[in-house]
Amino acid sequence: MPRDLSIKSVLVIGSGPIVIGQACEFDYSGTQACRVLRAEGIRVILVNSNPATIMTDPEFADATYIEPITPEFIENIIAKERPDAVLATLGGQTALNAAIGLHKAGTLERYGTHLIGADVDAIERGENRELFRAIVEKIGGESAKSVICHTMEEVIAGAAVLHYPVVVRPSFTMGGLGSGIAFDEENLRQIAGAGLRYSPTSEVLLEESILGWKEFELEVMRDASDNVVIVCSIENIDPMGVHTGDSITVAPALTLTDVEFQKLRNLSIDIIREVGVATGGCNIQFAVNPDNGRIIVIEMNPRVSRSSALASKATGFPIAKIATKLAIGYTLDEIKNDITQVTPASFEPTLDYIVVKAPRFAFEKFADADPRLTTTMKSVGEAMAIGRSFPEALMKALRSLERKEAIFQFPVDISKIDKAALLQAMQIPTEYRLQQVQKAMWIGADIDEIFAATKIDRWFLHQIDLINIRAKELAQPGELSLQLLRSGKEMGFSDAQIATLRGLKEEDVRKARHHANIRPVYKTVDTCAAEFEAFTPYHYSSYEEETEVRARTKPAVIILGSGPNRIGQGIEFDYSCVHASFTLREAGFETIMINCNPETVSTDYDTSDRLYFEPLTLEDVLEVVHAETLAGPLLGVITQLGGQTPLGLAAGLKAAGVNILGTSPEAINLAEERGAFGQVLMEQALTAPEFGMAASQMEALDIAARIGYPVLVRPSFVLGGRGMEIVYDDVALSSFISRATDITPDHPVLVDRFLDSAIEIDVDALYDGNELFLGGVMEHIEEAGIHSGDSACVLPAATITPAQQKAIREATLKIAQGVGVLGLINIQFAIAEDVLYVLEANPRASRTVPFVSKATGVPLAKAAARISVGSTIAELKSEGLLPNTLDGVAKGISVKEAVLPWNRFRRTDGRGVDAVLGPEMRSTGEVMGIAETFGESYAKSQISAFGPLPKAGTVFISLADKDKSSGIAPAKALLALGFNLLATGGTADFLALNGVLSHKVRKYSEGSGPMGERTIVELLNSGDVDLVINTPVGRGTRADGWAIRTAAVQRSIPCITTTAGFSAAVEGIKALQRGELSVSPIQEWLKR
């Protein structure tokens, strides 16, 4: 069936900010969708509030709306654009929920448009648990025994029937939000209470426990002719009980016979047909009882998912791209397989390699959070690795995570390791359970013991055992034979691991290996196990015989990606890498991407000329460099775009003789090493807050005494403000140092003067050695002290004077010159009492590059890549890549807001973690609002990030003493806007003194009053408060503030924790009340 020619325009709904459970995989899928539709000559209208996406680049759609993804805003867009069809199956749960909202509001019907891919009925059948159960039963499958509940009474009664433990799953939430396993009634009340709240339909499902069963996922596609194919099978190494997003998974499934696999396949096909997903992809999850093979169908997602992205990268079958083609009418057999170029897409990929995906967590960012892995997803990113055997892929995946704890260790002295304790610990899944398993086996635990504790399939345990056995061989005293060295490499051991086992240095192992010419070859991901020739150079390494890297003649540039998403290093860096690849391809270079993050656009096989899916370690990168040097001319490696990961490799690469393009490792060091950077500032007569570097606790206290409290303390060389804190006295300083650092002369701690109530400024600029181009000057909405990644900011800066603007430009130029930047630099400044302080400089692409690029229309990352390979800013201006203005000019007023994952984390007692901003970055993603006025822009950003601000109702205010005076004006404004104000004692009295009337409410710690007056927490819980303003008093804050903020987060009530945010919110509410929230595509903004 050829394509549906009645579709001339399509609205694509994106997935919004990166949150846990919904990350850049939807930029990958959405970008593919936009590309496919445009290639078909279809007008593409896109809505996505996330500026850090490739899909929201103006060239990927005809009209790109960086607007909130809510039915109301989308209705405005539909009214304006009148799309023929709406595609909502590629933007995750956010897009699907928006589509259901549009349907319920009658919008689609009103404007004569319709959903393509899956209609609302199919979405309902796939997502509504009762309907889905009926479908599973109808096709002869089995679901876990369960009860649907809408109230807590029904929940308690249901558990009595099913027996504990029971699984709680709220309907219509993503990433398993609000779900969990309850072992007793108290447990159940907590989990189901939250679940009922998170579910937009106040519905939870209670289910018999199938903890410990084997878990599988199948990725299925169907076309309009009812052809169905299974793209990929994925097996979870962590059995049932751990969310698949938090599990280590492997593709293909490895522990099923064909008979058993075909049962899963048949069920999948019957389900997709019965649910009625008209076209496109979906994934279906199964549990299999390891003792008898009983199969339970767990759930399906009637849309492209995180697993689809993984499956696409794992197989080379681009699910989102093909789903889009199917949605506009093509059938699978009409679509060519890009990789073979001759065979059709109507087939099932077959793998001659093993893929392992491992999750990356951020528990260290949420000190109080419960570390147990459950059915609520908690990981913030993932790494994927490919190898020709499971051990090889696993070892590569673990080192791709960039955490030393993740890499298997083989200690010589095992006397202090307690096997019983390990076996006990591994019964509860946590971040490093597989490492506990390996360690226990290393000290002698057998497979049956581990199986009893974890229910991890014995086959995987045996493979880990083989790794341990090989480690023992490698550690044998005597000469390391080349055969043994080779066998270690075949099993996936890194040079560093072998070095540790042999008591050598990593470089020595590498030298010996290279001397013996033991090097990896590069195989190709080709969808067909080599049955047909592959034309797409999508490679992975393995220690085997034959390499498939082809010779080339064009000069090539290697771009290092940013590895697994983590807090502080996410999609924004992938964005810059992708831009570099695009622009360098256009400029006539061959681009080679190295990355290991399966969610990203950078690891799409057609983003770059060549893709190496490899860990970002020095060893792995050096081997690719070697292979590509043999293949043809290689200019060098770009390390400044992928964040701290590639930046950290630059020095090692250079030392190994690799040419680093752009800013040199020496310059990087000048900016990152505080002493050297201080020297640069001094030479340029710039001011930094006073600071000192302490190698011991005593030194730290001395420095603090010298520069005065408050001080900001942190370990050196960090990203995302990890382990950073503002402390106000000696006690707090000492406590931080012993708690959060391993202070030594090699690992010094930085102590900075903290500028209270300063305005913080972020600058992204380009420098070519001669000329500076200031991309944008952003002003943070929160005062200095909130991590820049968590702070909302506005572009153009709102309160900066022209003189200050000039000073900022001059300082930026001096630093760029002084450091020796060639490409991008990001500098953070603070202005306090009209003094401009330099806080820090990062000679690399920053998190804000995509935001600045969207707000100004200037492709900073592309320009940086070109500067890296020798272009000047003047040339880029005459070429048109950079505008012919001195600096970037913001179009309209843009606000960036950070999105925080508070609702994902709980303490072990089941209560929420404290939702307060600080110098440590905790946000997972960001949104952008763009409008004519600050108020409107801010309101849009808040709606995109947290849901709408209230237009009327009750606002609760509780301010720390230091914040009280700056809270008067906005509180007064709220009263004038018709809001009812509540405040705790001190705040209420202070406001009254200043002429602002509020109702006094009881603190949580005061308990209910004698007349039954409710505390603020009770008021929050009963839904009587619409907005919370609560500013905290430093870390480890009093229980009251914490109770208020967590209650607000759990009830999804907007909660603002700074007075600057408070003022901005008032501006936003004004805009909302005026009904001014217009929508306008970025293309129109950029025309200005």
Next chain:
Amino acid sequence: MAKAFLVLDDGRIFEGNSWAATGRTFGEAVFQTGMTGYQETLTDPSYHRQVVVMTAPHIGNTGINTPDNESKKIWVAGFVVRNPSTISSNWRSEKELEVELIEQGVVGIQGIDTRALTRHLRDRGAMRVGIFSDLEISRDEMVIEVRKIDAMSGAYLSADVSTDKPYIVPAVGAKRYTVAAIDLGIKGATPRALAVRGVEVHVLPFNSSLEDIKSVRPDGVFLSNGPGDPATMDGVVDLVREILIEEIPIFGICFGHQILGRALGFDTYKLQFGHRGINQPVLDKKTGKVEITAHNHGFAIKAPIDGVFNTVFGSGEVTHVGLNDGVVEGLQLLERGAFSVQYHPEAAAGPHDAAYLFDRFIDLMVKYPRKGGSL
């Protein structure tokens, strides 16, 4: 681990480790791309005289169990894997794979670059191969040994794989039809697929006569899969023509399909490296639908893909086409009850998408009832 060598007749040698039985073995090197189903592959008689290279790297994970055997023994001449599992982990497993291979004397090799080998076979075609895990001879001598063996073209293998004596697979439930299945190397899954549809299957030796067939009073005749070159099968081809004259409905798969094709007057040819896998897309020309199918064939029929062709048994047409390379994958006569497919509707291993073809065979027996009425 002892060394072993895989030696191709064009002189390329892969060095690996000895696995399964030791010794030497020869055959035609073919690669199989299925990620599941190694046990079904091993016990499929169509792999007789073939050394099978598994492209999936880990083989043996689920061990061996009795119900999944497709015949009474392992037929492959040799087995080539990258990473054999040394344990089996599955609730149905009865034995480890290597133990079974040793018991049946199947020589294997492990630890070679199976992807390089597969690419070699893809580019240069299936070819003769030897595995040597007794190391008394030189590499040159190994190549000479390999070149001594017979090529698959011209190989007549039915006598090796067919049953000696007829046997009956009873219908499951009430018996509705009787089918005579000519055993050219039949897999157990085929009679099972018929039996569950109420068919009593009489499996007959490959050299049965028309009289032998008629003596079971069949409603239909099934032509099985099997090894060898279809060009050598003149005897069975003649038999099929006799059955066509008798107007007994015929269903052929794989080798049986090639034989029906020959009976209709078409030639067969050898494919470069064949189709061996469980992910092959086949288009049903009538419905326009694609089915994902299990394949195991090195030869194919030359027939016109489009339009209707004429045979001495009336007009016919190509019903199914392989979408990867346009190979004829199905045939039918339009005026008589005879059809065949090149692939495996019985799956085992592989997807069940084509199981409807057995229903089509039943429909044919309804449409063309046996002369003289049923029993």
